Amino acid sequence: xxxxxxxxxxxxxTAGILMPALPAFSRSVEPEALLEPGVDVAMKKRLADAAxxxxxxxxxxxxxxxxxxxxxQFVLTRENKVQGIINTESYGVGVRVIANGCWGFASxxxxxxxxxxxxxxxxxxxxxxxNARLLTEPVQLAPxxxxxxxxxxxxxxxxxxxxxxxxxxxxxxxxxxxxxxNGANFVNNVLFMVNEQKYFAxxxxxxxxxxxxxxxxxxxxxxxxxxxxxFATRNSLxxxxxxxxxxxxxxxxxxxxxxxxxxxxxxxxxxxxxSAAKQAKxxxxxxxxxxxxxxxxxxxxxxxLTIHESVGHPLELDxxxxxxxxxxxxxxxTLDKWQAKNFNYGSKEVNLVADKTQVGSLGAVGWDDEGxxxxxxxxxxxxxxxxxxxxxxxxxxxxxxxSQGCCYADNWSSVQFQRMANVSLEAGKTPLSVQNMIKDVxxxxxxxxxxxxxxDQQRYxxxxxxxxxxxxxxxxxxxxxxxxxxxxxxxxxxxxCVAVCDQSDYRLGGAFNDGKGQPAQSSAVSHGxxxxxxxxxxxxxxxxxx
Amino acid sequence: MAILTRxxxxxxxxxxxxYSKADETSVSLSGNRTGNIRYARNSVSTSGESDNIALxxxxxxxxxxxxATINEFDDASLExxxxxxxxxxxxxxxxxxxxxxxxxxTYLETKTxxxxxxxxxxxxxxxxxxxxxxxxxxxxxxxxxxxEDTTGFSSIGNSKGLFGYNRSTGVDFSITVRTxxxxxxxxxxxxxxDVTKLNTKATTQIAMQKxxxxxxxxxLEPGKYTVILEPTASVELLQNMMRSIDARSADEGRxxxxxKGGGTRLGEKLFDERVTIITDPQNPELPLAPFSGGGGGGGxxxxxxxxxxxxxxxxxxxxxxxxxxMYYSRYWxxxxxxxxxxxxSGFIMMGGTQSLADLIKSTDKGILVTRFWYxxxxxxxxxxxxxxxxxxxxxxxxxxxxxxxxxFRFNESPVIMLNNVExxxxxxxxxxxxxxxxxxRDFTFTSLSDAV
Numbered sequence: 001x002x003x004x005x006x007x008x009x010x011x012x013x014t015a016g017i018l019m020p021a022l023p024a025f026s027r028s029v030e031p032e033a034l035l036e037p038g039v040d041v042a043m044k045k046r047l048a049d050a051a052x053x054x055x056x057x058x059x060x061x062x063x064x065x066x067x068x069x070x071x072x073q074f075v076l077t078r079e080n081k082v083q084g085i086i087n088t089e090s091y092g093v094g095v096r097v098i099a100n101g102c103w104g105f106a107s108x109x110x111x112x113x114x115x116x117x118x119x120x121x122x123x124x125x126x127x128x129x130x131n132a133r134l135l136t137e138p139v140q141l142a143p144x145x146x147x148x149x150x151x152x153x154x155x156x157x158x159x160x161x162x163x164x165x166x167x168x169x170x171x172x173x174x175x176x177x178x179x180x181x182n183g184a185n186f187v188n189n190v191l192f193m194v195n196e197q198k199y200f201a202x203x204x205x206x207x208x209x210x211x212x213x214x215x216x217x218x219x220x221x222x223x224x225x226x227x228x229x230x231f232a233t234r235n236s237l238x239x240x241x242x243x244x245x246x247x248x249x250x251x252x253x254x255x256x257x258x259x260x261x262x263x264x265x266x267x268x269x270x271x272x273x274x275s276a277a278k279q280a281k282x283x284x285x286x287x288x289x290x291x292x293x294x295x296x297x298x299x300x301x302x303x304x305l306t307i308h309e310s311v312g313h314p315l316e317l318d319x320x321x322x323x324x325x326x327x328x329x330x331x332x333x334t335l336d337k338w339q340a341k342n343f344n345y346g347s348k349e350v351n352l353v354a355d356k357t358q359v360g361s362l363g364a365v366g367w368d369d370e371g372x373x374x375x376x377x378x379x380x381x382x383x384x385x386x387x388x389x390x391x392x393x394x395x396x397x398x399x400x401x402x403s404q405g406c407c408y409a410d411n412w413s414s415v416q417f418q419r420m421a422n423v424s425l426e427a428g429k430t431p432l433s434v435q436n437m438i439k440d441v442x443x444x445x446x447x448x449x450x451x452x453x454x455x456d457q458q459r460y461x462x463x464x465x466x467x468x469x470x471x472x473x474x475x476x477x478x479x480x481x482x483x484x485x486x487x488x489x490x491x492x493x494x495x496x497c498v499a500v501c502d503q504s505d506y507r508l509g510g511a512f513n514d515g516k517g518q519p520a521q522s523s524a525v526s527h528g529x530x531x532x533x534x535x536x537x538x539x540x541x542x543x544x545x546x
Numbered sequence: 547m548a549i550l551t552r553x554x555x556x557x558x559x560x561x562x563x564x565y566s567k568a569d570e571t572s573v574s575l576s577g578n579r580t581g582n583i584r585y586a587r588n589s590v591s592t593s594g595e596s597d598n599i600a601l602x603x604x605x606x607x608x609x610x611x612x613x614a615t616i617n618e619f620d621d622a623s624l625e626x627x628x629x630x631x632x633x634x635x636x637x638x639x640x641x642x643x644x645x646x647x648x649x650x651x652t653y654l655e656t657k658t659x660x661x662x663x664x665x666x667x668x669x670x671x672x673x674x675x676x677x678x679x680x681x682x683x684x685x686x687x688x689x690x691x692x693x694e695d696t697t698g699f700s701s702i703g704n705s706k707g708l709f710g711y712n713r714s715t716g717v718d719f720s721i722t723v724r725t726x727x728x729x730x731x732x733x734x735x736x737x738x739x740d741v742t743k744l745n746t747k748a749t750t751q752i753a754m755q756k757x758x759x760x761x762x763x764x765x766l767e768p769g770k771y772t773v774i775l776e777p778t779a780s781v782e783l784l785q786n787m788m789r790s791i792d793a794r795s796a797d798e799g800r801x802x803x804x805x806k807g808g809g810t811r812l813g814e815k816l817f818d819e820r821v822t823i824i825t826d827p828q829n830p831e832l833p834l835a836p837f838s839g840g841g842g843g844g845g846x847x848x849x850x851x852x853x854x855x856x857x858x859x860x861x862x863x864x865x866x867x868x869x870x871x872m873y874y875s876r877y878w879x880x881x882x883x884x885x886x887x888x889x890x891s892g893f894i895m896m897g898g899t900q901s902l903a904d905l906i907k908s909t910d911k912g913i914l915v916t917r918f919w920y921x922x923x924x925x926x927x928x929x930x931x932x933x934x935x936x937x938x939x940x941x942x943x944x945x946x947x948x949x950x951x952x953x954f955r956f957n958e959s960p961v962i963m964l965n966n967v968e969x970x971x972x973x974x975x976x977x978x979x980x981x982x983x984x985x986x987r988d989f990t991f992t993s994l995s996d997a998v
Contacts, residue, residue, distance in 0.1 A: 028602065028615040030634055082639040105594055109617070127593060130668060134676065136589040169639065186798060224799035229806035231799055231927060323586040325690035325731075326722040329919075332996070415592055454922045454955075456934045461955055461995035463932050465924060485924060485932070487955065487993050518584050518692040540992060544928040546802060546816075546961040 029089045031073065034161040038069045038091065038197055039112060041209050045149070047117045048201035051095045054118035056203070058125040060097035062141060064202035064370060065117070067093050068412035071195040073161060077172045078188045079180060085165055092412040095121045097128055101138025103393075104128025105415040142392045142403050144371055146205020152366025153211040155359060156244030160193040160215050163245045171248065175273045179221050182277035185231075189219040189273075192240075192512070194524075198369075206371040214362055214524055215247050216240030216512055217269060223280035232283035232482070234276040235467055237301050237449050238267045239509045240524065242362045256505065258434060259470055259477055260448060262301055264507050265360055279468060279480075286480040289469070291541045295444035296486060296534045297437055302466050303425070304509025304527035305450040310490040311345075311352050312423040312527065314459035315379050317390040317398065327518050329457025332490065333385060338398070343385040346494030349428065352380040354389055354421035356405055361422040361526035362510045369416040372405035379423065383495075391418045410521040417517060422510075424528035428500035434531045437499055444472035445484060445539065450509065452485065463487045465542070483543040493534060501530035548577040548597040549664070549699050552711040558601065558619055559703035565628040568605035568635060570647045571705045572854065574839075575601045578698030579664075583671040586690040588679050593671060605631040609644040612636070645852040645876040650707045653836035653857050656827045658714035660740035664697040666717075671695075677747040678721055687754055691721035695741065700835065708855050710837045717741045722937065723753040724998075725761050730950075731998050732756025733917050733937035735778055737975045739833065756916060756938040763950040765994055766941065772912035772968065773989040774905050774942070777976035779915045779935075780963075780984055785977065786921070787929055787960040788823065788893050791863065793872040793882070802929045802961060803869065810872065817867040817964040822896040826860040829894060832980050834858060838888035852876040856888040863893070867964075897970035897982025905971050905985050907945040912985070914940040914947060918956070929959045934995055953998075954991035963989065 039047075048065040055063040070090040076083040094107040095117065106123035108116055168191055176187045196212040219236045237260070241247050247267055254266035260275055261268070298306070313319065314331040322330055337343040346352075356374035358364055367373055370392050378386050390398055391407040409416035438446060449467025456462070469481040488496075510526035550558075559573045577599030584592045602615045605628065612634025616627040674693055682689035699713040720735040732753040738744050787802075796803040796810035803811045827834040839854035852875055862870045871887055879886035906914060921933035935953045942948065963986050971983035 028613050030614075030630065081642055083641070085638065103592065105592065107594075107596070109598075127668070130672065131590045131593060134585075134590040134672065134679070136587070186800065222800050226799050226808050227806070229799070229804055231804070233800075321587070322688065322690060322724070323591060325586055325688070325724060326692055326720055326733075329997075330724075330728075413596060415594065417592075452922050452924045452932065454920045454932045454934070456953060456955075456995040456997035457919055457936055458997035460997050461934065461953075461993060463924075463955060463957075463993075483925075485957075489996070519582060519694065538993075540957065542924050542930055542957065544925065544930050544959055544962065546928045546959055 029087050031087050031165050033089060034071045034073060034087055034195070039067070041199070044199040044209070045201065045207055047093060047111065047114060048199070048207065050114035051093070051117040051121040052201065052203055055095065055097045055121040055125055058122050060099045060125050062098040062203055063121065064096050064200065065093065066369060066409065066412055067199040069197040070411060071161065073193045075165065075168045075172060075191040077169070077176060079176055079186065080173060082169055090411065093117050093120060094409065094412045094415070095124045096415060097121065097124045098139050098141065099125045099128035100132035102128045102132035102135045103139060104131065107413040109413070139393050140396050142395045142401065144204050144392060144402065147208065147373065148205065149207045150366070151209040154213045154242055154364065156213045156246065158245040159213065160245040161195060171269065175219070175269045178270050179273045179277040182274050183223060183281045184221045184277040185224040186222040187219060192216040200367060200369060200371055202371045204371055206367065208367040208371065210366055212365060213244050214240060214242050214512070215244065217248065217267060219273060219276070221273060221276040221280045223284055225284045230284055232280050234280040234283065235449060236276065237262055237272055237467070239301065240362060240512050241360055241508065242364050242526065243360055259446065260468060262299060262448065262507070282480055283482055286482040288543050289481045289484045289539060289541050291539060293536045294539050295441045296537045297441060297444055297446040297472065298532050298534065299448040300507040300529045300531065301449050301509055302447045303529045303532055305453055306464055307423060307425055307527040307529060308511065308525070309453060309455045310459055310462055310493065311379065312420045312525070314490065315388050316418055316420060317388040317394050318418045320388060321397070324516065328516050332458045332460050338385050338388065341384065344383045344495060345380045345385045345491060346383045347497045348383045349497050349500050350380055350383045350494050351426040352423060353377065353426060354379050354404065354406070354423050356421045358422050358526065358528070361508055362524035363422040363526060368405040368407045369409050370403070370407040372403045372407065374405045377404055389418065389421055394418065408523055410523060414521050419516065419523045420514060420525050422526045422528070425500065425532065427503040427506045427530040430502065432499060432501045434501055434505060437501055437531060437533055438472055438477065439475040441472045441533070442474055445481060446470040446472055446477065460489050461487070462490065483541045484539060485542050486537050486539050488537055493537065496534045496536055497532060498535050499533045501532070503530065505530040548579045548599050549697055549713065550577060555699065555701035555711055556709060559701060559709065561621070562603055562624050562628060563703060563705050565625045566605065566705060568607055568632050570606040572604045572647055573601065573703050576698065576700040578696050580694060580696040581666060581668065581671060582692065582694040583675050584692045585675050585679060588683050588689050590675055593668070595668070601627070603627050603631040605635045607635050609640045609642065610635050610638045611641065611644065612638050643877045645880070647704045647706050648708050648855045651710065651837070651855060651857050653710055654827050654859070656712070656836050657830065657833045658712060658739060658835060660715045663695055663715035663717055663739065663741040666695045666741060674746045678750040681747060681750055682723055682754065685754060686726050687757060688724045688726065689721060689750065691719070693717065693719045693746070702837065702839070702855055710855060712835050712837070714835060715739055717744055719744055719746060719749065721750050721753045723750065723757040725757050729998055730757040730761030731937045732760060737977060760938040760950040763952045765952045768954055768991040768993050770988045770990055772909065772985065772987045774902070774909065774912055774914045775984045775986060776902060776916045777974050777981035777983060779918045781977040781979055781981050782918060782921050783931060783960040783963065784893065784895065784981060785979060786931065788863065790926070790929065791872045793874045794878040796872065802927060803872065812869050812872055814869055815867045816869055816961060817864060818967040819867045820967055820970055821864055821867050821964045822862070823864040824860065824862045824894050825890045825892055826894060827858045828860070832892055832894060832975060834892040853886065853888040856886060858888065858890065861887070861890065892978055894980040895973060895982055897973045900969065900971040902971055902983045905969055905983055906942055906947065908969065909942045909945060909985065912942045913951065914942055924957060929961050930957060931959065932957045934997070953995040955993045955995055956990060957992045958990045
C-alpha cells in the first residue's frame with residue numbers, strides 16, 4: 001500500500017498529513033499482540049543457519065539472512081472523533097546471496113520452519129545465477145569481520161506499545177479540543193509508532209539481534225475564512241524520533257522559547273496545537289511576501305528537509321554512480337569533484353556529517369542490514385566535499401577498505417541497498433543564540449517548520465516552503481508573512497551560509513517516508529542542525545488567483 | 547494460490563460470513579502475484595517475484611467496527627479471524643460517521659485482465675531487459691530501467707448479500723537512457739494492461755532518441771512560455787487536481803472548489819470550454835475495476851472507507867469547462883441529501899484528432915516538455931504546484947524543434963493551465979489515464995536548473 005492509498009483509506013486524502021506507508025504483507029492485529037515476544041533468538045539462529053547452509057550447498061559464495069518482525073500502530077483522529085486505530089504486524093525472512101558473482105534475493109512470509117527458509121535461500125541462488133548471464137562486472141564485496149552473537153536495543157525509556165490505546169486517544173482528543181477552542185475549524189491528528197525487531201546473520205559470522213523504536217506525532221490545524229473563501233493550515237512542529245513514548249512527556253528543558261516555542265527531545269502537543277490554532281488564523285490575514293532577495297534564518301524544524309534533499313541525497317554513492325537514474329535520479333556531486341579535494345560544497349561554516357549512531361535519531365542502529373557496525377563520518381568538512389555514503393559492494397570505488405554501514409531494507413521482503421544515514425549540519429563552534437543571529441539581519445525572513453519541497457533529479461535547483469514565516473527588519477521580528485517559498489541552487493545556497501548557532505540550539509528533524517528504489521522502499525532518517533543563516537536567497541511569492 | 551477464481555473466492559467469503567455473529571460483517575479477499583526486474587549502467591541490478599493473498603474481516607456492532615486479517619484459509623483460521631474482528635470491534639471507540647453496509651449491487655463487466663500479462667515469467671523479464679539494454683550498449687548509451695508486472699484479483703462480500711469479484715493485470719515499464727558524457731537524457735514510460743502491447747526495444751529507442759537529441763542544451767530565460775505538454779508530463783498535475791475534487795473538503799471551506807461565502811463550486815465553469823474529463827470503466831483502452839475499494843492488483847477501483855462496494859460507472863467530472871460531479875462519501879452524501887459518488891482513478895480527458903507532431907507544427911514559438919519531475923503542492927487553495935522539466939526539453943520555432951533547452955522549474959496551477967488551452971491532441975495512455983498532448987499558453991517557468 002502506498003501513502004496515497006492509505007490516505008484514501010482513512011479519508012485523509014486532502015488533509016496534508018504525511019503518512020508513512022504500511023510495510024508489505026502486514027496483517028492487522030489486536031494491540032496486545034504488539035507486546036508479544038515473537039520468535040526467540042535461538043530459533044532465529046537456527047533458521048538463519050539453515051538458510052546459509054542451503055545457499056552454500058547450491059553454490060553461493062556469500063549469504064546474509066534477515067529475520068524481521070515489523071510492528072506498527074496508528075491512532076487517527078479528527079476534531080472530536082477517532083477515525084481509526086490500526087495495529088499491524090509483518091513477519092518474515094529475506095535471504096540475499098552472491099552466486100556466480102551476482103546478487104540474488106528471495107523472501108518468505110511467516111517462516112518458522114528451517115526447510116521453508118532453506119527453500120527461499122535456494123531460490124535466491126537460482127535468481128542470482130539467472131541474472132549472472134546479464135552481468136557486466138561481478139560484485140566486489142568489501143571484507144567485513146564477524147561479530148559473533150551480538151545485540152542492540154534503542155535506548156528508550158517507555159515502550160509506546162505498552163501505553164494503553166485509550167491514553168493515546170485521550171491525548172490526541174484533548175489536543176484537538178484545545179485547537180478548536182483556540183480558533184481552529186478543523187484538526188487532523190495522528191500518532192504513529194513503530195517497533196522493528198530485526199535479526200541479521202551472515203556467512204561472515206555475525207548474528208545481530210536488534211530492537212528499534214520510533215514515534216511520530218503529527219497534526220494539521222486548519223482555519224477557514226468563509227467570507228473570503230480562504231483557508232490556512234499549520235502543521236505540528238514535532239519531529240518523528242527514534243524514541244519511545246517519552247518523546248510525548250513534557251519537559252521544560254526541551255523547550256526553546258522565541259516567536260513560537262520549538263521542541264527538542266520532549267514534545268508538548270497541547271502547547272504546540274494551541275499555538276498552531278492561533279497561528280493558522282493569523283496566517284489568513286498575514287502580509288503577502290514581496291518577492292526578492294532576503295537573508296534567511298532557518299530553524300532546525302525547517303532546515304532538516306533542505307539538508308535531506310540537497311546534501312543527503314546527492315551524496316548517496318549509488319545515485320552518483322547511476323543506479324537510481326531511472327527513478328530518483330543521479331547527482332551533481334560527481335566523483336571528480338570529490339577527487340579534486342577542493343570542491344567547495346559550502347562556505348567554511350559548513351560541516352556536514354553522516355551518523356548512524358546518533359541517540360534519538362530515526363536512523364540509529366548498532367549494525368546495518370549487511371552486518372557492518374555503524375559509525376559517524378564526515379561528508380563536507382570546512383565546506384569541502386570529502387566523502388559519500390556507501391555500502392559494502394561500493395566502497396572500493398571511493399578507496400575505502402570497509403563499508404560505512406548505511407545499508408537498509410524497509411522490510412524482510414525487500415532487498416537491502418544503500419540508504420541515507422542521518423546527515424546533519426554540525427553546530428557552530430562559537431557561542432551564538434538565535435536572538436543574536438536575528439539581531440544582525442537587516443532584511444530577512446525567519447522560517448520555522450517544513451512545508452512544500454521540490455528538487456531536480458541531480459539536486460541542483462530546489463524550492464522550499466515552510467509552516468511559519470516572520471519578516472525580519474533591522475534586527476527585529478516585524479510580523480508574520482505568507483505566500484513564501486525560496487528557490488536556490490545547492491552549491492550557491494550552502495556557500496551563502498554565514499553563521500550557524502551553537503550546540504545549545506541543536507535539534508533533530510526527520511521523515512519516516514524517504515522513498516527510493518524500484519520497487520519503492522521507504523526509510524526513516526533524521527537530520528540535525530542549529531538555526532542557520534543564509535544570505536541573499538531568492539524568495540518568490542506563491543499567491544495566485546484562480 | 548494467489549489468484550483465486552470467482553467461485554473459489556465466493557466460497558471462502560460465504561464461509562466467513564456464516565461464522566459471523568456481529569450486527570454486520572464484511573469480507574475483503576484479494577491477492578496478487580508480482581514480478582520485477584531492475585537494471586542500471588547497462589546491467590541487471592535486482593529482480594524478484596512475490597505472491598500475496600490476504601483476507602480481511604470487518605465486524606460491526608452498532609457504530610463500532612474492528613478488522614482482523616489472515617492469509618491462511620482453513621476453517622479454524624477463518625473462524626478465529628472472525629472472532630478476533632468481533633473482539634476488536636467490541637473494544638473499539640464508536641465512529642459517529644459509520645454508515646451501514648451496502649446491500650447487493652450490480653457491477654459492470656470490465657476487461658481489466660489480460661492472460662498474456664498473467665503468463666509473464668523470469669525469462670520473459672530477462673529478455674525484456676536485454677532488448678532494452680542491448681541497443682544502448684551498441685550506441686554507447688547507458689540504460690537504467692524497470693519492469694514490474696502484476697496479476698491480481700479482488701473480491702468483496704458482506705452479510706447484507708453484497709458480492710463483487712474482479713481480476714486485473716498491469717505492466718509498468720520505464721526506461722531512462724543517458725549519453726556517455728552525461729549531457730543528454732531521455733525517458734519513456736508506456737502504460738498497458740496487456741503485455742502484448744509492450745515492446746521494450748521500441749520504447750527504449752524513443753528514450754535513446756530523446757537522450758541524443760537533448761544533449762548540449764542551451765539556457766533560455768525563465769518566464770511565461772507557450773508549452774506543448776506530452777501526456778507523460780501533464781498526467782501528474784491533472785491527476786493531483788482530480789484527486790482534490792472532494793465535496794466534503796469543499797463544503798468545509800478548505801478546497802480550491804470551496805465557494806466564497808460557503809458551499810461548493812459544483813456547476814461553475816472553471817476551465818476552458820474544451821476541457822471535458824470523464825471516467826468510464828468499460829473503455830476498451832483504459833478498463834477499470836467495476837467497484838470501489840477491495841484492493842488487489844492493477845486496475846484499481848479507487849476509494850475505500852464507507853464507499854467500499856459502490857459501483858463504478860461512466861461519469862462526467864468536468865464537461866465543457868464546468869464542474870459536473872465531485873466525490874461524495876456515503877456519510878457526506880447522506881448529510882447533504884445527495885447520491886454518493888465514489889473516489890475514482892483512471893481519467894479520460896477528451897481531446898482532438900491532432901498528433902503531437904501536428905501540435906508542434908502549428909506552434910510559432912514554444913517549449914516542448916516531455917516530462918515533469920518532483921511535482922509537489924505549494925498552495926492547495928489555488929492548486930499551485932511546483933516541479934521541474936526532465937529528460938528532454940526543446941525549443942520550438944516556426945513549427946519545428948530547433949534545439950534542446952536546459953530544464954526549468956515551474957510554479958503553475960492545473961486550474962490556470964486548463965484555462966490557457968490553445969489546442970488539444972489525440973489522447974494516449976499515461977500513468978493509468980488517457981490524456982491528450984496539450985498546447986498551453988503562458989505557462990510559468992520560474993527558474994533554471996543545471997540538471998540533466
